[in-house]
Amino acid sequence: MGKPTGFLEFERAERKYAPVEERTQNYKEFVVPPTSEDTKIQAARCMDCGIPFCHTGCPVNNQIPDWNDLVYHDDWQEASIDLHSTNNFPEVTGRVCPAPCEAACTLNIDDNPVTIKSIECAIADRAIAEGWIKPQPPEKKTGGRVAIVGSGPAGMAAAQQLARAGHDVHVYERSARPGGLMVYGIPDFKMEKTIIARRVRQMEAEGVTFHCNVNVGVDIDANELQKENDAVLLAMGSEKPFDFFAGAPGRDLDGIHFAMDFLPQQNRRVAGEPIPNSVQQISAADKHVIVIGGGDTGSDCIGTSFRQGAKSVTQLEIMPRPPEKENKAMSWPHWPMKLRISTSQAEGAETLYSVSTTGFSGEDGKVKKLNYVRVDHKLQPIEGSDASLDADLVLLAMGFSGPVEEGVLQQLGLKTVPRGRFKGVDSNEDDYKLPGDNNLFAAGDLRRGQSLVVWAIREGRQAARSIDKHLMGITVLPR
Numbered sequence: 001m002g003k004p005t006g007f008l009e010f011e012r013a014e015r016k017y018a019p020v021e022e023r024t025q026n027y028k029e030f031v032v033p034p035t036s037e038d039t040k041i042q043a044a045r046c047m048d049c050g051i052p053f054c055h056t057g058c059p060v061n062n063q064i065p066d067w068n069d070l071v072y073h074d075d076w077q078e079a080s081i082d083l084h085s086t087n088n089f090p091e092v093t094g095r096v097c098p099a100p101c102e103a104a105c106t107l108n109i110d111d112n113p114v115t116i117k118s119i120e121c122a123i124a125d126r127a128i129a130e131g132w133i134k135p136q137p138p139e140k141k142t143g144g145r146v147a148i149v150g151s152g153p154a155g156m157a158a159a160q161q162l163a164r165a166g167h168d169v170h171v172y173e174r175s176a177r178p179g180g181l182m183v184y185g186i187p188d189f190k191m192e193k194t195i196i197a198r199r200v201r202q203m204e205a206e207g208v209t210f211h212c213n214v215n216v217g218v219d220i221d222a223n224e225l226q227k228e229n230d231a232v233l234l235a236m237g238s239e240k241p242f243d244f245f246a247g248a249p250g251r252d253l254d255g256i257h258f259a260m261d262f263l264p265q266q267n268r269r270v271a272g273e274p275i276p277n278s279v280q281q282i283s284a285a286d287k288h289v290i291v292i293g294g295g296d297t298g299s300d301c302i303g304t305s306f307r308q309g310a311k312s313v314t315q316l317e318i319m320p321r322p323p324e325k326e327n328k329a330m331s332w333p334h335w336p337m338k339l340r341i342s343t344s345q346a347e348g349a350e351t352l353y354s355v356s357t358t359g360f361s362g363e364d365g366k367v368k369k370l371n372y373v374r375v376d377h378k379l380q381p382i383e384g385s386d387a388s389l390d391a392d393l394v395l396l397a398m399g400f401s402g403p404v405e406e407g408v409l410q411q412l413g414l415k416t417v418p419r420g421r422f423k424g425v426d427s428n429e430d431d432y433k434l435p436g437d438n439n440l441f442a443a444g445d446l447r448r449g450q451s452l453v454v455w456a457i458r459e460g461r462q463a464a465r466s467i468d469k470h471l472m473g474i475t476v477l478p479r
Contacts, residue, residue, distance in 0.1 A: 002043050002044040002045060002046035002047070002065075002068050002069055002072040002114075003044035003045075003072060004047075004048060006041075006044030006045045006046070006047070006072070007045045007046075007047040007107055007112075007114075009044075010041050010042070010044060010045050011112070012042070012045065012107075012112045012113065012114075012115060013034070013038065013041070013042060013115065014115065014118075015031050015032065015033070015034060015115070015118045016031075016032040016034075017030050017031060017032060017343060018030040018032065020346070020347050020348070023189065023347075024303075024306045024307050024347055025307075026189075026307070027187065027188040027189050027266070027270045027307060028188065028189060028192065029095075029188075029189060029190070029191065029192050030189060030343075031095075033121075033122065033125065034118060034122065036076075036122070036126070039071060039118070039119055039122045040071055040072055040074065042114065042115045042118065042119060043068040043069070043071040043072040043114075043119050044072045045107065045114050045115075046064070046065050046068035046069065046072075046114050047106060047107065049106040052064065052065050052106075053104045053105065053106055053333040054101040054102075054104050054105050054106075054114075054116060055101075055104075056104050056333055057099075057100035057101040057102070057103055057104030057105075057333060057335070058100065058101045058104075058454070059100075059452070059454045059455045059457075059458040060086050060087045060093075060454055060457055060458045060461070061086050061458075061479075062083065062086050062087055062101065062120070063082055063083075063085070063086060064101060064114075064116055066082050067079040067082045067083050067119070067120075067123060068114065068116075068119060070082060071119060071122075071123065076123065076126050076127075076130075077127070077130070077132055079123050080123055080124070080126070080127035080132050080133075083120065083123050083124065083127075084127075084133075085478070086478070087120075087454075087457060088156070088157045088160050088161070088199075088457060088460075088461065089153065089156070089157070089199060089457060090120050090121070090123065090124040091121065091124035091125060091128065091195055092153070092182060092191065092195065092196075092453060092457075093117075093120065093453060093454045093457070094117060094118070094120040094121025094122075094123075094124050094125075095121060095190060095191045095195075096186055096190055096191055096453055097117060097452065097453060097454045098296075098452065099116060099117040100335050101116045101117075102114070102115070102116050102117060103332075103333065103334070103335050103336060104332070104333035104334070105333075106333075108328075108332060108333070109328055109332055111325075128198070133198075133202065134202075135202050135203075135205035135206045136164050136206055137163075137164075137205065137206050137207055138163070138164055138165065138166035138206075138207065139166075140166055141166045141167075141168065141207075142165070142166040142167050142471070142472065143168075144166075144167040144168065144230045144231070144471045144472070145167065145168045145170070145228075145229050145230050146162050146167050146168070146169050146170070146229060146230060146231045146232070146233065146467060146471075147170050147171075147172065147225050147228070147229040147231075147232045147233070148169065148170070148171045148172065148232075148233045148235055149172050149216045149222075149225070149232065149233065149234050149235060149236055149408060150171075150172075150173070150180060150234070150235035150236040150237060150444070150446075151171050151172075151173040151178035151179060151180050151210065151235075152179070152180025152181055152182060152235060152237050152444060152445075152456060153180065153182055153444070153453045153456035153457050153460065154235040154237075154443045154444025154445070154446075154456040154457070154459045154460035154463070155171055155180065155233065155235035155443075155444070155460060156171070156178065156179070156180075156199070156200075156203070156460065157456070157457045157458075157459075157460030157461050157464070158233055158235065158443060158460035158461070158463050158464040158467070159171050159203060159208045159460075159464075160203050160206065160208065161460070161461055161464035161465070161468075161477055162464045162467060162468065163203065163206045163207040163208045164206060165464070165468050165472075165475070165476075165477055167467075167468070167471070168207070168209075169207065169208045169209065170208075170209045170211060170229075171208060171209070171210050171211065172211045172214050172216045172220070172225075173210060173211065173212045173213075173214065174213070174214065174215035174216070174218075175212065175213070176212055176213055176273055177193075177196075177197070177200075177212060177271070177273075178196070178200050178210045178212060179193070179196040179200070180237060181237065182196050182453065183196050183267065184263070184264040184267050184268070185260065185263055185264065185267075185297075185300075186267075186300065187263065187266065187267065187300050187303060187304050188267060188270045189303060189307070190300070190303075193267070193270075193271060215407070216407070216408050217406070217407025217408040217409075217410070217411055218407060221411060222407070222408045222411040222412050223411055223412065226412070226438070226439065226440065229439070230439060230471055231439045231440075231441060231467045231470060231471060232439060232440050232441065233432075233441045233442070233443060233463055233467060234408065234409075234440065234441065234442045234443075234446055235442070235443050235444045235446060235456075235460065235463075236403055236404070236408060236446050237403065237444060237445045237446060238400045238401075238402050238403050238445035238446060238449060238450045239260065239400060239403065239404055240400055240401045240402050240403065240404050240405075241258045241259070241260060241396065241398070241399070241400055241401070242396075242398045242399050242400065242401050243258075243396065244398060245357065245359075245360075245396070248357070248358070248359045248360070249358075249359030249360065249361070249371075250359050250360030250361050250362060250367065250371075251359070251360065253360055253361075253362040253365060253366060253367040254362075254365055254366045254367065255362070255366050255367035255391075255392060255393050255394060256360060256367055256394045256396070257282050257393070257394070257395060257396065258395075258396050258397075259291075259293070259297045259298065259300070259301050259395050259396060259397035260297070261282060262282045262301060262304070262395055263297075263300055263301065263304060265279075265281065265282055266304050266307075266308070282393070283308055283393075284304070284305035284306075284308040284309065284310040284313075284393055285308050285309040285310070286309060286310075286311055287310055287311060287392035287393045288310070288311050288312050288314075288389075288390040288391055288392045288393070289301075289305045289310045289311075289312065289313045289314070289391075289392070289393045289394075289395065290313075290314050290315075290316060290370050290389060290391045290393070290394045290395070291305070291313065291314070291315045291316070291349075291395045291397055292315075292316045292357060292394065292395070292396050292397060292398060293315075293316075293317070293396065293397030293398040293399070294315060294316075294317035294319070294351070295397065295399065296342075297397040297399075298315055298395075298397035299342040299343075299344045299345060300344065300397075301395045301397055302315060302342075302344040302345060302347070302349045303343070303344030303347060305393075305395075306344070306347050306348065306349075310393075311392075312350075312390075313348065313349040313350070314349065314350045314351075314352065314389060315345065315349050315350070315351045315352070316351075316352050316355045316357065316370075316372065317351060317352065317353050317354075317355065318354070318355060318356050318375065318379060319353065319354070319379075320353055320354050320377055321339065321353040321354070322337050322338050322339045322340075323337075323338055323339065324338065324339045325338060326338040354374055354375050354376070354377075355372050355373075355374060355375070356372060356373055356374075356375045356379070356381065357370060357371070357372050358371045358372055358373055358386070359371045360391070360394065361388075366392075367391055367392065367393075367394055368390070368391065368392070369388045369389065369390065369391055370388060370389045370391040370394060371386070371387075371388045372386070372387060372388065372389070373385050373386050373387075374387075399450055400445075400450045402416050402417070402449070403416060403445075403446045412440065414434075431466050432447070432459070432462060432463040432466040432467070433466060433470060439470075441463055441466060441467055441470075442463070443456075443459040443460050443462070443463035444456040444459045444460060447459060461477075461478070461479070462479055464477055465477040465478070465479055
């Protein structure tokens with residue numbers, strides 16, 4: 001709980017950022033970490049609220065008041081042990097999680113929640129710097145063999161838990177490096193990839209074997225993988241993008257791309273990883289960029305476009321502009337709908353709300369204009385509000401409809417359902433096994449639909465527990 005009177009004595013202090021004109025010149029992280037003393041002061045604000053509502057907001061059940069108290073009393077190593085007991089990758093969530101725990105904090109009733117996210121990041125980064133993060137190989141092996149398809153946060157969390165339980169774990173990743181969208185989707189300026197590489201080395205020392213550049217369903221038959229392993233965890237994510245403009249005028253013009261065709265290319269460039277010749281190079285340099293979609297992916301497209309040298313970046317959102325302040329009586333301790341300005345938007349993007357794209361027009365086969373109409377609060381077009389914007393590059397960041405059906409799911413006979421997941425998946429969080437007499441399990445966005453990294457970590461941990469119990473009859477892995 002920190003200091004009993006800390007929330008009365010100390011004001012909330014946010015992390016600082018490098019100036020816009022400086023940070024947009026490179027792809028490095030630009031958060032200025034607080035000092036240890038500043039972090040202790042922020043941890044002191046955690047109050048004795050009786051019921052820690054922050055727990056309700058945290059998908060991985062972080063014991064937030066406990067490690068706030070440990071930081072306040074300068075016991076950082078114990079705080080790290082506590083934090084890692086519930087979260088395999090706190091240095092990741094400390095950077096990219098939207099912090100629903102802070103929305104649920106009792107102090108958020110007064111708009112001054114504890115800076116939980118930055119404290120979490122500070123603990124994780126200090127643990128790494130001090131050398132407290134060491135491999136934890138099992139004392140003995142079980143003889144069980146588990147294959148995990150996909151190395152995103154769900155797959156990696158499950159792999160680490162299962163390896164520590166003594167199973168022989170093999171992770172199959174179609175890309176050149178493990179990490180899934182943590183490596184290929186999240187831009188380096190939000191999270192540098194050395195963070196994931198460090199965890200991969202730790203996991204390899206714990207017994208996890210990574211098979212990169214292996215596309216299950218193409219290079220390996222999914223049915224053969226199922227036969228060769230005692231359990232198979234499907235954690236391929238939800239990567240099929242929504243295309244609301246299929247058939248719209250001008251949709252086939254060059255220069256209109258899905259966000260997840262754009263973002264991974266830049267991550268590969270930063271890493272020095274070659275982009276296949278068969279893939280069209282996408283760049284925002286010297287272009288008027290339009291980003292359709294107001295979520296995190298759209299924000300990532302904005303920041304990347306500015307760093308590539310875009311002339312202008314405009315973000316379109318079909319929903320109305322949210323209120324600047326939520327109604328606490330209606331929302332707290334749940335995640336509120338309110339106006340949020342991301343660090344990428346703050347770099348100079350213009351955001352237009354209540355806008356619906358009607359089509360595109362261009363010259364010589366290339367997009368030049370985006371046509372739109374204003375909509376009312378019922379999302380219905382307003383007569384006479386038609387207009388257009390200059391557009392040399394249009395990035396579609398409107399979410400994902402579900403997992404890719406071809407390959408693994410097709411070979412295993414698993415059918416998708418609308419808006420994510422696939423038929424037969426139970427929402428029971430104690431059993432991640434697929435129905436029927438099989439050894440198949442599912443976790444992450446594939447199972448619950450498109451969601452947050454922190455939810456994927458939770459799913460991976462719980463799926464590992466389910467698999468361990470399936471193989472051993474009993475499990476001591478935490479939920």
